[in-house]
Each structure stands twice: as C-alpha cells, then as structure tokens.
Amino acid sequence: MSLSKNQIAKLLQLIGTTKEDSMDCECCFDRLAEFAEAELEGRSLCEAMMAVRTHIESCPCCADEFKALLDGLRAIGNTDDC
Amino acid sequence: MNVQVLLDVRFQFCNNPLPVLRPAAMEVFDMVNQQDEWVGRLTGPNRDDAISELRAFLVRGLTKSMASRGGGDAFAQDIAQDAVIRILDSLDQFAGRSKFTTWAMTIATRLAISELRRRRHQDVSLDSLANGGALQIEDTTDDGNADAAKRDALSTLRQLVDETLTDKQKIAMQAMLNGLAIEEIASRLGSNRNAVYKLIHDARKKLRTGLEKAGITAETLADLFA
Numbered sequence: 001m002s003l004s005k006n007q008i009a010k011l012l013q014l015i016g017t018t019k020e021d022s023m024d025c026e027c028c029f030d031r032l033a034e035f036a037e038a039e040l041e042g043r044s045l046c047e048a049m050m051a052v053r054t055h056i057e058s059c060p061c062c063a064d065e066f067k068a069l070l071d072g073l074r075a076i077g078n079t080d081d082c
Numbered sequence: 083m084n085v086q087v088l089l090d091v092r093f094q095f096c097n098n099p100l101p102v103l104r105p106a107a108m109e110v111f112d113m114v115n116q117q118d119e120w121v122g123r124l125t126g127p128n129r130d131d132a133i134s135e136l137r138a139f140l141v142r143g144l145t146k147s148m149a150s151r152g153g154g155d156a157f158a159q160d161i162a163q164d165a166v167i168r169i170l171d172s173l174d175q176f177a178g179r180s181k182f183t184t185w186a187m188t189i190a191t192r193l194a195i196s197e198l199r200r201r202r203h204q205d206v207s208l209d210s211l212a213n214g215g216a217l218q219i220e221d222t223t224d225d226g227n228a229d230a231a232k233r234d235a236l237s238t239l240r241q242l243v244d245e246t247l248t249d250k251q252k253i254a255m256q257a258m259l260n261g262l263a264i265e266e267i268a269s270r271l272g273s274n275r276n277a278v279y280k281l282i283h284d285a286r287k288k289l290r291t292g293l294e295k296a297g298i299t300a301e302t303l304a305d306l307f308a
C-alpha cells in the first residue's frame with residue numbers, strides 16, 4: 001500500500017522533528033502530572049521536566065494525552081483546595 | 083515588654099505585613115499534606131465520601147476534555163468510575179511530586195484516551211494497513227511540473243526505507259501513519275507501548291540520519307513539502 005501525499009508529509013514531519021529522546025512513554029507518564037502543573041503555572045523546567053517535554057514533542061500519543069490532561073485540569077481549575 | 087512596645091510591634095506588623103514567601107520547601111509541605119489528606123480520606127472511615135468527591139472531580143474534568151475527542155457525558159462517567167478503581171489500587175504509587183488531584187486526573191485521562199483509541203480502531207488489523215507491503219513510497223509529485231528536488235528527496239527516502247528499516251519498523255510506521263496509536267500497534271504486535279515507541283523512534287532516527295548524509299536536512303524537507 002503506497003503512502004498518500006498527506007502520509008508522506010506526515011512521515012517527513014516525523015523525521016524532521018526527531019530528537020534524541022532519553023525517555024519512554026511510561027517514564028513520561030510517571031512525570032506527566034508534575035510536568036502539567038509546571039506548564040500550567042508557567043514554571044521553569046528542571047532537567048527531568050525538560051526530558052518529559054522532549055518526549056512529548058517526539059511522541060504523538062503522549063502529546064495527545066498531555067493535551068487532554070491540560071484541557072481537563074483547566075476545566076476543573078485544579079486549585080489548592082481540591 | 084511594656085504596652086508601648088507591644089503597640090509599636092503591632093503597628094509595625096499591621097503596616098508592614100510579612101512578605102508572603104513560598105519557598106519550594108513550602109510547596110513540598112503542601113503536597114505532602116495534600117497527599118496525606120487525600121490518601122487518608124480515601125482509606126479512612128469516611129472513604130465513601132472521599133470516593134464520591136474524587137469521582138465527581140474526575141467527571142468534571144473528563145466531561146470537558148473528552149467532549150471534543152468523541153467522548154460524551156456517559157463516557158466520562160464510566161471512565162471516572164474505572165479511574166477511581168485504578169487510583170485506589172495505585173495509592174502507594176502516588177509520590178507526592180504533584181497535587182493528588184493532578185495525578186488522579188492523569189490516570190483518568192490516559193484511561194479515557196486509551197479507550198477512545200481502542201474503540202476507534204477496534205476493527206482495524208495491521209494486515210489491512212500493510213496490504214501489499216508496508217511503507218511504500220511512490221512518487222506523488224505531479225508528472226508534468228514535478229520539482230526535481232522533490233523527486234530526489236522522495237527517491238532517497240524510498241531507498242532508505244527499503245534498505246535500513248526492518249519489516250517490523252515498516253509495519254509499525256505504516257500503522258502510525260494510518261492513524262493507529264502506538265498502544266494499539268503494540269497490542270496487535272503482541273508488544274508493549276514502550277517497545278513500539280522505541281521501534282518507531284529508531285526508524286525515524288535512521289531515516290533522519292540517512293537523509294542528512296545525503297545532504298537533505300529537515301529544513302530542506304519542510305521547505306520542499308510545505
């Protein structure tokens with residue numbers, strides 16, 4: 001089955017955005033809550049959180065989950081009294 | 083201490099309130115307290131109330147986050163129920179690096195997204211995606227006005243795919259380009275998400291390195307196929 005034009009464009013995008021990624025999906029998941037809070041609060045990222053960001057930029061699945069998590073957290077206004 | 087001194091101290095305090103300092107250590111204390119509070123409530127005598135509160139909290143978040151992803155209110159309710167069970171089973175894994183509620187929402191969100199992915203692709207097999215061979219790159223440039231640089235780039239890419247990727251990498255990449263999530267690919271390959279992510283990531287690196295060796299950078303590709 002040949003790739004369509006859109007699929008080739010997507011493949012090229014994947015190739016172009018490939019970075020050295022020291023993290024896997026499960027490690028990313030373990031730190032995702034912490035990363036989401038840092039992101040929502042605009043905190044600067046430590047090295048461990050930078051690794052999470054790199055993984056999210058490389059992994060479409062984790063990126064999708066992260067976006068959904070942010071949507072959910074914004075919806076509930078994850079305040080200190082929760 | 084006489085009365086005047088006390089009044090002076092009080093005056094100074096009222097007019098110069100102590101600055102509100104929030105050192106990192108304070109945030110850690112907050113998180114530990116929150117962990118103790120939630121874990122304590124979820125395991126204590128009034129756990130039913132805490133569970134109801136947690137479930138309602140998750141439903142609110144999921145209802146919003148899943149609305150645009152194909153999950154309605156009933157879906158949010160179902161997932162929240164499953165998530166509460168998962169959270170209760172995993173309380174000892176909460177490390178206190180985030181708010182408890184953020185951690186809980188992270189678990190619920192992954193459950194929700196995974197279930198949506200499973201439903202969306204439940205009838206899709208890897209064989210159907212790779213019918214006739216996985217990851218075949220034809221020249222999709224228009225015949226008459228095809229840009230030579232595009233043709234060359236595609237030709238190089240095709241050669242790299244054929245010569246450097248394993249069959250498993252080709253199948254996994256084909257499936258991903260067809261919209262199948264990594265965890266769905268993993269379940270069909272009898273593998274796990276981490277392994278498939280690495281499989282695909284290694285393939286991407288091979289292709290990127292090969293293209294760069296051929297003098298084709300990511301920026302060139304972006305320009306060519308923009």
